Amino acid sequence: MDHPGNLFVVSAPSGAGKSSLVKALMELDSHVQPSVSHTTRAPRGQEKHGREYFFISEPEFDAMVAADGFVEWANVHGRRYGTSRRAIEERIAQGADVVLEIDWQGALQIRKSFADAVLVFILPPSWEELRSRLERRGEDSADVIELRLANARQEMAQVGKFDFVIINEVFERALFDLKTIVHAQRLKVSAQRRARADTFASLDIPAS
Numbered sequence: 001m002d003h004p005g006n007l008f009v010v011s012a013p014s015g016a017g018k019s020s021l022v023k024a025l026m027e028l029d030s031h032v033q034p035s036v037s038h039t040t041r042a043p044r045g046q047e048k049h050g051r052e053y054f055f056i057s058e059p060e061f062d063a064m065v066a067a068d069g070f071v072e073w074a075n076v077h078g079r080r081y082g083t084s085r086r087a088i089e090e091r092i093a094q095g096a097d098v099v100l101e102i103d104w105q106g107a108l109q110i111r112k113s114f115a116d117a118v119l120v121f122i123l124p125p126s127w128e129e130l131r132s133r134l135e136r137r138g139e140d141s142a143d144v145i146e147l148r149l150a151n152a153r154q155e156m157a158q159v160g161k162f163d164f165v166i167i168n169e170v171f172e173r174a175l176f177d178l179k180t181i182v183h184a185q186r187l188k189v190s191a192q193r194r195a196r197a198d199t200f201a202s203l204d205i206p207a208s
């Protein structure tokens with residue numbers, strides 16, 4: 001590919017539906033690729049090393065931090081999570097559009113390193129629905145659910161720092177909104193490239 005790809009960041013409180021939305025987006029759009037993060041949390045039931053996350057120990061995480069192996073990392077719900085520098089830089093350079101599912105602290109670090117990254121925040125329609133999604137998912141203990149709900153309040157307070165906000169009430173509608181954001185970013189970048197390459201020249205538009 002000639003051009004680097006786009007970088008999208010999707011953040012949300014736990015249970016708002018970001019993993020489901022990003023997974024559905026990737027099924028519809030083969031040009032969008034995930035970045036598999038590293039974490040020190042334990043795998044859930046169906047999770048596989050290298051698919052949802054690279055599950056590593058605290059010392060292994062320390063070693064990656066020391067080697068500058070992360071473009072960003074953060075402490076979330078008492079565990080550490082990080083995005084490997086190599087994984088995203090290689091893919092973007094190859095022209096893929098990469099989606100990071102990371103928390104707000106990571107999102108703001110990404111914006112510092114990648115000024116063109118598009119930051120999307122997913123909100124649940126209500127607190128009751130957020131709680132019931134966490135309970136229905138059936139993957140976390142009652143204590144973990146309470147911790148995640150308590151943390152959700154501070155996470156949601158960051159929503160104003162994001163470029164776009166999607167309320168995930170009706171899933172298909174939220175997915176449409178996410179697809180629209182990806183599409184709009186591609187159009188924007190393509191228009192900028194064409195303007196730079198002067199490929200609108202046949203229209204003889206006066207320079208501004």
Ligand SMILES: Nc1nc2c(ncn2[C@@H]2O[C@H](COP(=O)(O)OP(=O)(O)O)[C@@H](O)[C@H]2O)c(=O)[nH]1
Binds near residue numbers: 012019038074
């Ligand atoms: N900063 C940062 N946050 C991450 C990363 N990977 C996952 N997270 C965030 O860590 C939080 C917990 O993720 P997880 O344990 O999978 O729970 P879930 O959000 O309920 O599915 C979520 O807010 C994720 O977005 C990462 O590489 N960096």
Ligand SMILES: Nc1ncnc2c1ncn2[C@@H]1O[C@H](COP(=O)(O)OP(=O)(O)O)[C@@H](O)[C@H]1O
Binds near residue numbers: 021137168
């Ligand atoms: N719009 C929606 N309506 C109802 N349930 C949803 C919706 N979006 C996601 N869910 C469900 O809510 C739960 C949490 O979603 P998940 O994608 O795991 O959230 P997150 O990755 O933000 O923690 C899952 O069981 C998922 O199937």
